[in-house]
Amino acid sequence: GDLAQEVDVLVIGSGPGGYVAAIRAAQLGRSVAIVDKDTVGGVCLNRGCIPSKAIISASERYMGIKEAGEMGIEVSGDVNVNMPKLIEWKNGVVKKLTGGVNSLLKGNGVEIISGEAYFSGPNSLRVVSEDASQTYKFNDVIIATGSRPAELKILPFDGKRILSSTEALNLQEVPKRFIVVGGGYIGLELGTAYAKLGAEVTILEGTKSLLPGTDEALTKMVTRKLKKLGVTVITEAMVQGGENTGDEVVVRATVNGEEKTFSADYCLVAVGRKPNTDELGLEFAGVETDERGFIKIDKQCRTNVEHIYAIGDCAGGALLAHKASYEAKIAAEVMCGMNSVIDYQAMPFVIFSDPEIAYTGLTEAQAKEEGYDPVVSRFAFAANGRALSMNHADGFVQIVADKETKQVLGVQIVGPEASTLIGEAVFAVEMGANAEDIAMTIHAHPTLPETIMEAAEGVLGHAIHMV
Numbered sequence: 001g002d003l004a005q006e007v008d009v010l011v012i013g014s015g016p017g018g019y020v021a022a023i024r025a026a027q028l029g030r031s032v033a034i035v036d037k038d039t040v041g042g043v044c045l046n047r048g049c050i051p052s053k054a055i056i057s058a059s060e061r062y063m064g065i066k067e068a069g070e071m072g073i074e075v076s077g078d079v080n081v082n083m084p085k086l087i088e089w090k091n092g093v094v095k096k097l098t099g100g101v102n103s104l105l106k107g108n109g110v111e112i113i114s115g116e117a118y119f120s121g122p123n124s125l126r127v128v129s130e131d132a133s134q135t136y137k138f139n140d141v142i143i144a145t146g147s148r149p150a151e152l153k154i155l156p157f158d159g160k161r162i163l164s165s166t167e168a169l170n171l172q173e174v175p176k177r178f179i180v181v182g183g184g185y186i187g188l189e190l191g192t193a194y195a196k197l198g199a200e201v202t203i204l205e206g207t208k209s210l211l212p213g214t215d216e217a218l219t220k221m222v223t224r225k226l227k228k229l230g231v232t233v234i235t236e237a238m239v240q241g242g243e244n245t246g247d248e249v250v251v252r253a254t255v256n257g258e259e260k261t262f263s264a265d266y267c268l269v270a271v272g273r274k275p276n277t278d279e280l281g282l283e284f285a286g287v288e289t290d291e292r293g294f295i296k297i298d299k300q301c302r303t304n305v306e307h308i309y310a311i312g313d314c315a316g317g318a319l320l321a322h323k324a325s326y327e328a329k330i331a332a333e334v335m336c337g338m339n340s341v342i343d344y345q346a347m348p349f350v351i352f353s354d355p356e357i358a359y360t361g362l363t364e365a366q367a368k369e370e371g372y373d374p375v376v377s378r379f380a381f382a383a384n385g386r387a388l389s390m391n392h393a394d395g396f397v398q399i400v401a402d403k404e405t406k407q408v409l410g411v412q413i414v415g416p417e418a419s420t421l422i423g424e425a426v427f428a429v430e431m432g433a434n435a436e437d438i439a440m441t442i443h444a445h446p447t448l449p450e451t452i453m454e455a456a457e458g459v460l461g462h463a464i465h466m467v
């Protein structure tokens with residue numbers, strides 16, 4: 001028995017949930033320590049959002065050079081992809097950001113503890129690292145342990161040819177052939193990036209369509225572009241098994257009742273994520289999880305145990321970085337005696353596909369379900385000067401508003417920079433804005449956000465650039 005160290009607030013996990021919670025609690029005057037077994041920054045910075053967007057950007061830059069001929073840009077000589085260099089650049093981006101998080105934590109007086117944590121009681125945590133182990137006693141704790149890739153038993157990861165997203169973000173060569181099992185956003189984003197870098201990509205999706213759960217009007221445009229990129233999308237494909245044969249990976253799947261075999265250099269298995277709650281000793285703290293292992297929380301991020309909070313991926317719901325950071329602020333504030341409450345009404349969802357998809361609030365169908373009488377207004381990027389001058393004019397902005405009050409209930413976008421454009425829409429939904437608020441806001445010309453203004457004019461029945 002070593003002597004237990006006393007800390008006021010402990011945060012477990014330093015992803016976009018944990019590090020934000022630690023900083024906010026410190027800002028509110030608490031004495032905070034944060035534990036992680038890995039580099040700070042969590043999945044998001046080290047092997048999620050940031051590295052994937054870096055690879056996507058590089059693939060778009062490469063594609064852009066090849067497509068620039070339409071705009072009169074002629075490239076003489078070869079344009080090549082140097083994958084080790086691309087990955088090294090990507091790692092540099094990650095390093096800048098994790099270094100930044102480290103400085104932010106220190107700058108806010110947060111103690112960083114390195115090691116793997118598990119509960120030894122409701123007020124104590126054991127932290128084990130390679131060379132030491134230490135018990136900590138705390139007053140309050142925030143669990144932000146995140147999630148990890150779910151494995152398919154019949155096609156287990158081997159880290160060589162059968163990959164999780166983590167390894168797929170660190171390939172040292174552009175695959176000649178690349179199989180993606182799972183047509184969710186992670187599989188779709190990485191599949192598209194590798195297709196643009198030159199791989200022959202096949203996506204195997206079990207359900208009827210890519211991006212299950214996303215409005216079909218939005219996904220249709222993406223499916224069309226994938227076809228143009230030469231990506232083979234096979235839906236209702238039930239993977240039965242597969243193996244690494246040494247020189248390649250072979251995947252067997254049933255498609256329309258027929259057994260088919262696919263082979264490639266690499267296969268990415270992206271079929272969902274599992275919460276990191278199974279090796280945390282939650283039973284010693286008495287914290288309840290649901291049947292899938294996600295920690296149950298209330299509207300203030302409290303677990304069933306008074307002084308124990310949970311946020312981010314490990315608490316379920318939308319497994320997104322900004323949702324983790326949002327809950328982080330709520331949890332820290334509640335822990336410090338404030339009456340903050342979660343409200344997901346204006347949550348953005350973004351998919352970095354081609355074209356990008358982004359949405360927030362209610363779709364038309366959801367609005368009807370909630371008892372609204374909705375009016376829908378759509379404006380195409382093909383009628384936007386900026387989109388045309390960028391040579392990216394596929395897609396549209398759609399506003400769902402209440403017919404009577406014109407309140408903006410939801411916005412769906414598929415098209416160029418949808419990920420950025422959704423910001424204005426999220427703000428409108430959050431503020432309870434109506435279509436006139438957006439329509440009467442002066443939007444700079446020529447810019448993509450003018451499409452949101454035009455769609456809002458459409459709600460009012462008098463768009464200028466649409467008949």
Ligand code: FAD
Pocket residue numbers: 012013014015016017018035036037038039040041042043044045047048049050052115116117118144145146147165186276279280311312313314319320321322323324352
């Ligand atoms: P995590 O980021 O998972 O962090 C948890 C941390 O806890 C880790 O650092 C881990 O080491 C640590 N930990 C776990 N258990 C212990 C323990 N027992 N002891 C000590 N430390 C422990 N989201 C978006 O919003 N936008 C995107 O574009 C996006 N792209 C993604 C792309 C990919 C390829 C992937 C895999 C994910 C992506 N996500 C994206 C999801 C996003 O990464 C997660 O939602 C987010 O990281 C969750 O944050 P978190 O703080 O809850 O947990």
